[in-house]
Amino acid sequence: MKDKIIKKIEEYDTIIIHRHVRPDPDALGSQGGLSEILKQNYPEKRIYVVGEDEPSLSFMMKMDDIKKDAYQGALVIVCDTANEARISDSRFSLGDYLIKIDHHPNEDKYGNLIWVDTNASSVSEMIYEFYLHGKEYNHFKLTEKGAELLFTGIVGDTGRFLYSNTTEKTMHYAGELKNFNFNSADIYEEMYKVPMNVARLNGYVLSNFNYIDPGVGYIYLSKEVMEEFQTTPTESSLLVNTFSNVDGLKAWVFFVEEPDQIRVRFRSKGPIVNTIAAKYNGGGHPMASGATVYTIEETKQIIQDLVEVCK
Numbered sequence: 001m002k003d004k005i006i007k008k009i010e011e012y013d014t015i016i017i018h019r020h021v022r023p024d025p026d027a028l029g030s031q032g033g034l035s036e037i038l039k040q041n042y043p044e045k046r047i048y049v050v051g052e053d054e055p056s057l058s059f060m061m062k063m064d065d066i067k068k069d070a071y072q073g074a075l076v077i078v079c080d081t082a083n084e085a086r087i088s089d090s091r092f093s094l095g096d097y098l099i100k101i102d103h104h105p106n107e108d109k110y111g112n113l114i115w116v117d118t119n120a121s122s123v124s125e126m127i128y129e130f131y132l133h134g135k136e137y138n139h140f141k142l143t144e145k146g147a148e149l150l151f152t153g154i155v156g157d158t159g160r161f162l163y164s165n166t167t168e169k170t171m172h173y174a175g176e177l178k179n180f181n182f183n184s185a186d187i188y189e190e191m192y193k194v195p196m197n198v199a200r201l202n203g204y205v206l207s208n209f210n211y212i213d214p215g216v217g218y219i220y221l222s223k224e225v226m227e228e229f230q231t232t233p234t235e236s237s238l239l240v241n242t243f244s245n246v247d248g249l250k251a252w253v254f255f256v257e258e259p260d261q262i263r264v265r266f267r268s269k270g271p272i273v274n275t276i277a278a279k280y281n282g283g284g285h286p287m288a289s290g291a292t293v294y295t296i297e298e299t300k301q302i303i304q305d306l307v308e309v310c311k
């Protein structure tokens with residue numbers, strides 16, 4: 001597969017790299033890491049990265065501003081994006097050939113060539129593996145910036161090597177990347193800094209979340225509370241794991257009130273919660289899913305459903 005991708009890259013003069021909307025460190029790390037590798041090893045080619053800016057991750061890299069014409073006869077590579085609808089910048093379809101590189105289940109099989117590895121912790125890990133292959137057979141080199149981006153992506157998707165997707169290979173690659181000359185302490189500081197208003201809301205969540213036997217946690221963040229803390233529903237939703245390490249907790253739910261709906265975020269340490277999410281206009285992973293409801297009555301039913309699966 002890696003050879004097929006390299007062969008395609010060699011066929012094209014313009015290569016445009018996309019990733020998913022509302023990017024996380026792995027989306028940008030894999031996109032930027034691949035771009036660094038290709039720029040370094042094919043200096044004669046035009047390599048672009050596109051997609052909307054994410055201010056909280058601006059320390060990682062800047063996007064290129066390109067015209068529609070650039071897509072004519074171009075190779076387009078999409079990183080870390082499970083389905084077409086989530087690709088940032090809809091012009092991805094204007095290219096001549098499309099490659100998907102991802103680690104989510106391959107449910108939406110878009111693209112002319114697909115490289116999906118669901119065992120990879122991150123697409124950044126896959127791109128590092130791609131580089132290793134290129135290094136062996138095509139004399140690929142990796143820049144410091146490229147190594148930094150891939151490291152950041154791996155750290156992001158593994159929660160600093162905490163999640164169960166962290167394998168021996170993940171650590172091995174991260175170790176090799178660490179040999180490059182970048183400052184990982186600076187990266188951690190940028191990645192995990194929290195705005196003051198969110199830190200204060202975090203305190204509120206810890207003080208006010210509810211716990212019921214057998215292991216169900218929940219909190220309802222009303223418009224009034226978010227106004228008091230001056231946080232948006234999106235910022236507030238990031239606190240979903242705030243009380244995850246409370247002893248005895250098995251599954252929990254975060255209700256965030258939006259102008260015309262209530263967003264529901266489920267998390268679990270064992271009980272399957274996506275079946276509950278599916279009941280309420282949602283879905284997702286077995287241990288992490290989301291839903292949407294419209295009434296307080298429905299939020300109470302959800303808590304009851306959670307109690308049932310935790311029994």
Ligand SMILES: [Mn+2]
Nearest residue numbers: 026080122123
């Ligand atoms: Mn990812």
